[in-house]
Amino acid sequence: MKITNHRAEELSTPLLDAWHRTMKESPDYGNPFLAPEFAAGVGRSRGGARVAVLHERGEPVGFFPYERTAFGVGRAVGLGLSDCQALVHRPGVSWDAGELLRACGLSVLEFDHLVEAQEPFGRYVTGTFASPVVDLEDGVGAAAGDGADGYAEWLRATYPGLAKTTLKKERRLGRDLGEMRFVFDERDPAMLRRLMRWKSAQYRRTSRMDRFARPWIVDLVESLFQVREEQFTGVLSVVYAGDRPVAAHFGPMSSTVFAAWFTAYDPELRYYSPGLLMHLRMAEAAGRAGVRVLDLGRGDKEYKDWLKTRELRVAEGFVTRPHPVATAHRLWRRPVRGLRNTVLAHPGLRKQADRLLKTVGTVRTRGSAPAGARPGSRAEGARPESRSESRSKGAAARGH
Structure with a gap:
């Protein structure tokens, strides 16, 4: 050979x-x-x-x-x-x-x-x-039709245990902020930058390594966002309530597999479970697009146990x-x-480590930097969280 x-x-x-x-x-x-x-x-x-x-x-x-x-x-x-x-x-x-x-x-x-x-x-x-996946074969969601009614029908059929609570939170979010809207393939680069800012804040809040403080990762995500090929498309998805972005995700998609990659949300809205809302919306939309598998990636997370159909x-x-x-x-x-x-x-060790990291993260995010700095720059890596972000004690957004 x-x-x-x-x-x-x-x-x-x-x-x-x-x-x-x-x-x-x-x-x-x-x-x-x-x-x-x-x-x-x-x-x-x-x-x-x-x-x-x-x-x-x-x-x-x-x-x-x-x-x-x-x-x-x-x-x-x-x-x-x-x-x-x-x-x-x-x-x-x-x-x-x-x-x-x-x-x-x-x-x-x-x-x-x-x-x-x-x-x-x-x-x-x-x-x-284990690397959990969601099977979307046969165009899951297509039979339910488009729009809010189609999504609700799909959700009740696919995840009956989650449907009641999820739809209730979505209705409440719509009443509080405006009509719910999901864009599976958002092409606005400003929204991609907002996702990276949200994710950087989450990394610091939970004392994880801030990937978007590394310029090459920012460059990689921005370049992949531009790719539109059959075996690779950079897909940015956004949940809106009225005109306000609630949650966003960016990940690559082939003709058969959609990979969950970077998910983040507005921390002021954490009580609406925006990370879970995003993944459910993504699964339904990807199924309608003909994708067979949503790959949730390696790692133990509660939402992955809820959504998975099997494990690789x-x-x-x-x-x-x-x-x-x-x-x-x-x-x-x-x-x-x-x-x-x-x-x-070990769940016990993992919970203790998470608590320690969040405590350290609270200290880390008390620095200062010019507002609106670009992800990947030194200023963005030290950007102070908003008052709402500093108060946030909720679960971290799902994904990397």
């Missing part, structure tokens, strides 16, 4: 077409995070993104996106942001993990959301985790070749992952 390497953002049109065909041929690889558009976006925004192309009899049959850092340390492309990682290949294609790493010039490759079908990587897996399994681990750099990297990274996974696996 011949393996060639390419910059992710410089793939030729024939290779892009072959990659898209491969995604269609193999249902396990239909996730938009496995599309060439995502790898190219990371390459343009951060640099270092590569694609190993596997060839048989002169034909491209597999595509492996990765990032190469110093000393031959590699990671799955978008590690820490991507909810799905794999070598995308045509049915029946086999490969050797060691040969792949040698062809890529890597001593070690780290992954944390590897799809279950990647058998050549199996012996390098250090843990597997994703893996984390380190593919290595005999090399001192590989040994050092594994010894450094594995204990960190192990400690995090131990906390996440």
Whole structure:
């Protein structure tokens, strides 16, 4: 087997077409995070993104996106942001993990959301985790029709346990602020920027790493928002009450899979459960659009237990070749992952950690910065929360 390497953002049109065909041929690889558009976006925004192309009899049959850092340390492309990682290949294609790493010039490759079908990587897996999904096959929601009545009918049929409470909150929100309106594919970039500001405030409020304080992530999201391809479309969805945005979500969508990614809401409206309202609206709209699966991503969250229809399994681990750099990297990274996974696996520890992080977050958000600073700038990272945000003690918005 011949393996060639390419910059992710410089793939030729024939290779892009072959990659898209491969995604269609193999249902396990239909996730938009496995599309060439995502790898190219990371390459343009951060640099270092590569694609190993596997060839048989002169034909491209597999595509492996990765990032190469110093000393031959590699990671799955978008590690820490991507909810799905794999070598995308045509049915029946086999490969050797060691040969792949040698062809890529890597001593070690780290992954944390590897799809279950990647058998050549199996012996390098250090843990597997549930990744909940919502099945939307047969155009769920289409039979209910469009508009508020159609949505209510779909909600009662699909989630009878949630329907009464959810519809009551939506009616109350409509009475308080104005008629409810959901836009599945909002094209206003100002709304995307508002979502990032909301999410930055949530990260600081809960003492998580503020992803949108990193300019390359802001650039990545803004560039993916512009992509409109069959196997990858950046979809911004917004719930409005009257003219006021209530909640927003941005995530990638392929022809078959819609990935839940960044969700946030106006913290003043937390008592209306806007994060849950957003996910229910997204599921109904995606089903009407013909999408088969809403991928909620790895992680234990109450709303995921409410919404999921089944679970996939994703893996984390380190593919290595005999090399001192590989040994050092594994010894450094594995204990960190192990400690995090131990906390996440025990509800009591997880709740204590969440309480501690929220307390720290309250202290962190008492700084000051010019209002309206752009996400990704130093000023935005230190932007003070509004009075309503400082008072907020509710649950964090769902998503990354």
